[in-house]
Amino acid sequence: MTISEKSAYLKGLMDGLSLNTETNEGKMISAIVDLLGDMAKRITDIEETTIAISDELDEIEEDLDAIEDYILDEDEDYEDDDFGWDDEDEDYEEGFDFGDEDSTIYEVQCACGEIINFDEEVLEKGSMTCPNCGETLEFSLEDEDDEE
Numbered sequence: 001m002t003i004s005e006k007s008a009y010l011k012g013l014m015d016g017l018s019l020n021t022e023t024n025e026g027k028m029i030s031a032i033v034d035l036l037g038d039m040a041k042r043i044t045d046i047e048e049t050t051i052a053i054s055d056e057l058d059e060i061e062e063d064l065d066a067i068e069d070y071i072l073d074e075d076e077d078y079e080d081d082d083f084g085w086d087d088e089d090e091d092y093e094e095g096f097d098f099g100d101e102d103s104t105i106y107e108v109q110c111a112c113g114e115i116i117n118f119d120e121e122v123l124e125k126g127s128m129t130c131p132n133c134g135e136t137l138e139f140s141l142e143d144e145d146d147e148e
Contacts, residue, residue, distance in 0.1 A: 007033075007040035110135060
């Protein structure tokens with residue numbers, strides 16, 4: 001029996017007993033039965049809303065799964081094997097080897113607007129050529145304070 005059916009049964013019992021709703025006890029029993037009926041209706045509405053929300057969430061979950069599958073299918077075009085990396089190789093490291101981790105990377109902007117990164121080795125040479133415009137960029141190891 002559902003809660004709505006139980007509430008209707010109690011209402012039927014009250015009507016069948018022919019309770020006098022003019023007495024204090026009759027008024028109270030009638031109010032309780034009406035309250036139970038209202039509560040049963042609200043609970044039924046809440047259950048229906050919950051079911052509707054659950055169905056919507058299931059549809060959203062299916063849509064997200066489809067999007068995830070689509071994105072993962074695109075990512076599978078570039079697997080580690082395509083680059084010769086072996087996951088079982090003990091020497092395998094993800095990423096790139098940039099050499100000495102203590103080396104400093106410098107950045108300079110050429111007159112053409114190109115931003116160029118270089119290391120201490122290029123700084124020691126004193127110059128480099130801009131890969132964008134071909135202009136020679138010269139560097140000095142001296143501090144500006146030493147020049148004064």
